Amino acid sequence: MTPSDFHVTRSSSVTKIAAVLGLLILIILIAAPYWAGRADMRLMGELFLYLALASLWNLMAGYAGLVSVGQQAYVGFGGYMLFALTMFGGVHPIGAIVIAGFFGALIAVPVALLIFRLRGAYFAIGTWVIAEVFRLSFAQVSVLGGGSGSSLPVGIVRSLSSSRAGREHLSYWLALASAVIVIAAVYFFLRSRNGLALTAIRDNELAAGSLGIDIWRTKFVVYIVTAALTSMIGALIFLQKLRISPDAAFSVNDWTAFVIFIVVIGGIGTIEGPIIGTLIFFALRETLADLGTIYLMVLGVVAIVIMLKAPKGIWGLIRTRFDVELFPLSYRVKHSQTAQKD
Amino acid sequence: MPDPILRISGLDAFYGDFQALYDVALEAGEGEVLAIIGANGAGKTTLMRSISGLTQNKAAMVRYRGENIGALRADEVAAKGIALVPEGRQLFPSLSVEENLIIGGQVGRKGPWSLNAVYKLFPILQERRHQQSTSLSGGQQQMVAIGRALMANPDLILFDEISLGLAPIIIKDIYAALPGIINEGMSALIVEQDITKALSVSSRFYCLQEGRVSLEGASATVAREDISRAYFGVA
Amino acid sequence: MEWVNAVVQGTLLGGLYALFAAGLSLIFGVMRLVNIAHGDLIVLAAYLGLSATTLLGLHPLAALLVVVPAMAIMGYVLQRAILNQTLGKDILPPLLVTFGLSVIIQNTLLEAYSADPQKMNAGALETASFSAGGLSLGVLPVMTFVIAVGVIAGLQWTFYRTALGRAFRATSDNQEIAQLMGLNRRHIFGLAMALALAVTAIAGIMLGIRTSFDPSIGGGRLIFGFEAVIIGGLGNLWGTLVGGVILGVAQTIGAKIDPGWQLLAGHLVFLIILAVRPNGLFPRIGE
Numbered sequence: 001m002t003p004s005d006f007h008v009t010r011s012s013s014v015t016k017i018a019a020v021l022g023l024l025i026l027i028i029l030i031a032a033p034y035w036a037g038r039a040d041m042r043l044m045g046e047l048f049l050y051l052a053l054a055s056l057w058n059l060m061a062g063y064a065g066l067v068s069v070g071q072q073a074y075v076g077f078g079g080y081m082l083f084a085l086t087m088f089g090g091v092h093p094i095g096a097i098v099i100a101g102f103f104g105a106l107i108a109v110p111v112a113l114l115i116f117r118l119r120g121a122y123f124a125i126g127t128w129v130i131a132e133v134f135r136l137s138f139a140q141v142s143v144l145g146g147g148s149g150s151s152l153p154v155g156i157v158r159s160l161s162s163s164r165a166g167r168e169h170l171s172y173w174l175a176l177a178s179a180v181i182v183i184a185a186v187y188f189f190l191r192s193r194n195g196l197a198l199t200a201i202r203d204n205e206l207a208a209g210s211l212g213i214d215i216w217r218t219k220f221v222v223y224i225v226t227a228a229l230t231s232m233i234g235a236l237i238f239l240q241k242l243r244i245s246p247d248a249a250f251s252v253n254d255w256t257a258f259v260i261f262i263v264v265i266g267g268i269g270t271i272e273g274p275i276i277g278t279l280i281f282f283a284l285r286e287t288l289a290d291l292g293t294i295y296l297m298v299l300g301v302v303a304i305v306i307m308l309k310a311p312k313g314i315w316g317l318i319r320t321r322f323d324v325e326l327f328p329l330s331y332r333v334k335h336s337q338t339a340q341k342d
Numbered sequence: 343m344p345d346p347i348l349r350i351s352g353l354d355a356f357y358g359d360f361q362a363l364y365d366v367a368l369e370a371g372e373g374e375v376l377a378i379i380g381a382n383g384a385g386k387t388t389l390m391r392s393i394s395g396l397t398q399n400k401a402a403m404v405r406y407r408g409e410n411i412g413a414l415r416a417d418e419v420a421a422k423g424i425a426l427v428p429e430g431r432q433l434f435p436s437l438s439v440e441e442n443l444i445i446g447g448q449v450g451r452k453g454p455w456s457l458n459a460v461y462k463l464f465p466i467l468q469e470r471r472h473q474q475s476t477s478l479s480g481g482q483q484q485m486v487a488i489g490r491a492l493m494a495n496p497d498l499i500l501f502d503e504i505s506l507g508l509a510p511i512i513i514k515d516i517y518a519a520l521p522g523i524i525n526e527g528m529s530a531l532i533v534e535q536d537i538t539k540a541l542s543v544s545s546r547f548y549c550l551q552e553g554r555v556s557l558e559g560a561s562a563t564v565a566r567e568d569i570s571r572a573y574f575g576v577a
Numbered sequence: 578m579e580w581v582n583a584v585v586q587g588t589l590l591g592g593l594y595a596l597f598a599a600g601l602s603l604i605f606g607v608m609r610l611v612n613i614a615h616g617d618l619i620v621l622a623a624y625l626g627l628s629a630t631t632l633l634g635l636h637p638l639a640a641l642l643v644v645v646p647a648m649a650i651m652g653y654v655l656q657r658a659i660l661n662q663t664l665g666k667d668i669l670p671p672l673l674v675t676f677g678l679s680v681i682i683q684n685t686l687l688e689a690y691s692a693d694p695q696k697m698n699a700g701a702l703e704t705a706s707f708s709a710g711g712l713s714l715g716v717l718p719v720m721t722f723v724i725a726v727g728v729i730a731g732l733q734w735t736f737y738r739t740a741l742g743r744a745f746r747a748t749s750d751n752q753e754i755a756q757l758m759g760l761n762r763r764h765i766f767g768l769a770m771a772l773a774l775a776v777t778a779i780a781g782i783m784l785g786i787r788t789s790f791d792p793s794i795g796g797g798r799l800i801f802g803f804e805a806v807i808i809g810g811l812g813n814l815w816g817t818l819v820g821g822v823i824l825g826v827a828q829t830i831g832a833k834i835d836p837g838w839q840l841l842a843g844h845l846v847f848l849i850i851l852a853v854r855p856n857g858l859f860p861r862i863g864e
Contacts, residue, residue, distance in 0.1 A: 067672050117855040120668040121611030125803045136841040264673055293684040300681035307673050308662050396753055416756035426757050434750040445747050449759035
C-alpha cells in the first residue's frame with residue numbers, strides 16, 4: 001500500500017446519487033404547473049421562499065457566526081422597494097426584484113458598519129433594532145400608505161401576465177428559481193476560497209485570524225450578499241401577497257422566528273439542514289395549523305429540545321448515524337480499492 | 343506508613359480530547375508532603391485538575407479518606423477539604439486582595455487559618471488588602487493565591503507550579519514560608535519544575551513521564567541519574 | 578417650558594427603561610448571557626400582576642409581594658433546568674434557546690389572556706400629580722423613577738458589598754477557579770437569574786400600571802432595555818440608568834416633534850451613540 005493508493009476527494013457515490021436525484025426532482029418541480037393543483041402550487045411556492053430565507057440565514061448564523069434576529073429588515077425592505085419601484089418608477093416587477101436586491105446590498109453597507117460594532121448576542125439584538133428602524137421609517141412614508149400599507153395596483157399585477165393562471169405559474173417558477181439560486185449560491189460560496197475561510201472562522205476565529213484570513217471582511221461580504229438576496233426574496237414574497245404593510249413586511253415572527261426554527265430543527269451549519277427543516281416545518285404547519293398559538297408553542301419547545309439535545313439538528317443526527325453528505329463539501333481521504341466499494 | 347489521605351489508582355484522565363494520564367497510581371499519607379515532578383506535558387496539571395475536581399473522572403479513580411471523589415465537581419471536592427493553588431495564580435481581577443482571600447474561606451471549614459493568620463504569614467498583603475489583585479507584583483499575587491487556598495482550611499493542599507514566572511528571590515521567600523504552612527498538619531502535593539526545590543521540601547516524590555508514573559521514591563535518597571532517566575525518558 | 582417638560586417626562590420614563598435594562602445587564606455581567614426572552618418575561622410579570630389584582634383583589638403595588646418572589650423562583654428554575662445547559666463558548670445555543678422561550682411565553686400569554694390590550698387598575702395613583710417648579714409631575718412616573726434608582730443602588734450594593742455579589746464577580750471572572758472556592762456556578766447562575774427576574778417583576782408591574790399591554794410587546798421592551806445597556810456601557814449599572822434616561826428623553830422629544838417619531842427618535846439616538854461611542858458612554862475599564 002503506497003501513498004498513491006490514497007486520494008483526497010469531496011465527492012462520494014452518495015453525493016453523485018444525490019446530484020442525479022436532485023436534478024430529477026428539480027425537473028419534476030419545474031413541471032409542477034402541469035401536474036399540481038392551484039393550492040398545492042401556492043403552498044410549494046411559499047415553501048421555496050422559506051427554504052431560500054432559511055438557507056441564507058443558515059449561511060450567516062451557521063457558517064459566518066452572524067446570528068441575526070433582524071432579517072425581516074431586508075424582507076420588508078425588498079417588499080417596499082418592489083412597491084415603490086413599480087408604482088412610482090414604472091419598472092417591470094421582475095426588474096424591480098433585481099433592483100430591490102441591489103438597493104438591499106447598498107443599504108446593508110452602512111448598517112453593517114454600525115452593527116458590526118456589537119459582539120455576539122448583542123449583534124443579534126442590534127439587527128432587530130435596525131429592523132424596527134426600517135419598520136418605523138416605512139410607516140412614515142405616506143405615499144406607500146403609511147402605517148396601514150398599500151396594495152399593488154391591478155395594472156402592475158397584469159403586467160406580469162394577463163391571465164391569472166399565467167401569473168400563478170410565473171410566481172411559482174420565480175419562487176422555485178429563488179430557492180435553487182440561493183442554495184446553489186451558498187454551495188458554490190462555501191466551496192470557494194471565501195467559503196473555506198468561513199469554515200475556518202467558525203472552527204476557530206483566533207487561529208483563522210493568525211492564518212491571515214480577514215475575518216471582518218469575510219463576514220462583511222456574507223452580510224451584504226445575504227442582505228441583497230433576502231431583499232430580492234422579500235420583493236418576491238410581496239409580489240405574491242400583492243399587499244404590503246409595515247407590520248406584515250417587518251414581522252419578526254414570520255420572517256425570522258420561523259426561519260430560525262427551520263434551520264435549528266433541520267440542522268444549523270449544513271446545506272441539507274434548511275431543506276429538511278423546511279419540509280418538517282411545513283408538514284407540522286399543515287397538520288397543526290388549526291391549533292393556532294399551540295402550534296407555535298410546540299414549535300418553540302421542539303426548537304429548544306433540539307438545541308439542547310441535538311444541536312446539529314435532524315440532519316446532524318442523520319449524518320453522524322450514517323456518515324452521509326448530499327452536498328460534497330467535506331474532504332475525505334479514500335483508498336483507491338475501498339473507494340470502489342462504498 | 344500512616345493511613346493514606348489520598349489514594350489514586352488506575353487514573354486515566356483526559357485534557358480535552360487528548361488523553362493526558364494513563365493508569366496513574368499514587369498515595370499520600372496523612373501529613374505527608376509529596377513532590378510531583380515531570381517535564382512539560384507530562385500530565386502534572388491534569389493530575390492536579392483530576393484531584394481537585396476540575397476534571398471529572400470515574401469515581402473510584404480518586405479516593406480521599408476512604409471516599410470515592412473522582413466524579414465530584416470541584417466545589418464538592420473543595421468542601422471536603424482539598425484546596426488547589428492553581429498554576430499562574432489565577433486571582434479574581436474584579437475582587438480586591440482581601441476579597442480574594444475571603445472568597446477562599448467561602449467553603450466555611452473550621453481551622454487555624456483566617457484573614458489574620460494569612461496576614462501574619464504575609465504581612466505585605468495586609469498593607470495592600472484594599473488594592474485590586476491585578477495591581478500586585480507576581481510574588482505578591484502568589485502569596486494571595488496561597489492565602490486564598492489556606493483560607494479554606496484544607497486538609498490537603500495542592501500547589502501547581504508555584505514558582506513559575508517568579509524571580510529567584512521571591513521563590514526563596516515562598517519556599518521559606520512553606521514549612522510554616524504545612525506544619526499545621528496538612529498534607530500537600532507540590533508540582534514543581536525545579537527538581538531540587540521539590541525534593542528539598544518533600545518526603546517522597548512521583549515522577550511523571552508522558553502521562554505515566556515513571557519513578558517514585560524517597561526524596562532524600564533518590565539518585566540524580568535515576569531522576570534524569572525518569573524525567574526525560576533517556577537512558 | 579414645554580421642552581423642559583418633555584425632558585423631565587423623558588427622564589422619568591427613562592427610569593422605567595432602566596428597570597427593563599437592569600436585569601439584562603445583571604445577567605450579562607455574571608454569565609455573559611443575553612436573554613432574548615427578557616422582554617417577554619417583563620410582559621409575563623405584568624400579566625401575573627394583573628391576575629394578582631383581579632383574582633386576589635390586590636392593589637398593583639401590593640401585587641409586587643406576590644409577583645417578585647414568583648418571578649425569582651421561576652428564574653432560578655429556568656436557569657437550573659434549561660439555561661445552564663446552554664452556557665459555553667458557543668453563543669448560538671443560549672441565543673436560540675432564549676429565542677424559543679420568547680415565542681413560547683408570547684403564545685402562552687396569548688392563549689391565557691387573549692391578544693386584547695389590558696391594563697392594571699391602580700386607582701388614584703394613576704392620575705395623581707403634584708406641581709414642582711411650574712411643572713406638573715405624575716406621582717406614578719416619579720415613583721417609577723425613584724424605584725429604578727433604588728433598584729440600581731440595591732444591585733450595586735449587592736454586587737460590591739455582599740458575599741453573593743462577591744460570588745457573582747468571582748464566577749464572572751473565572752468560572753473554574755470560582756468552582757475551586759466551593760462555589761457551584763450552576764447555583765450561582767440560578768441565583769443571578771432569580772435576582773434578575775425579581776427586578777424584571779418590578780419592571781413588569783410598573784409597566785402594567787403605566788400603560789396598557791398585550792402579549793406581543795415583549796420584543797419592544799427587550800430592545801429598549803438593550804439600548805439603555807449599550808448606551809450606558811456594558812457592565813455599568815449606573816450607566817444603564819443614564820442610558821435609560823437618554824432613551825426616554827429622546828423618545829419624548831421625538832414625540833413632541835411628531836407623534837410618529839417617538840420610537841424612531843429613540844432608536845436613532847441609540848444608533849448615533851453606537852456610531853460615535855461603540856463602547857457606550859461609561860464603559861467599565863478592562864471590558
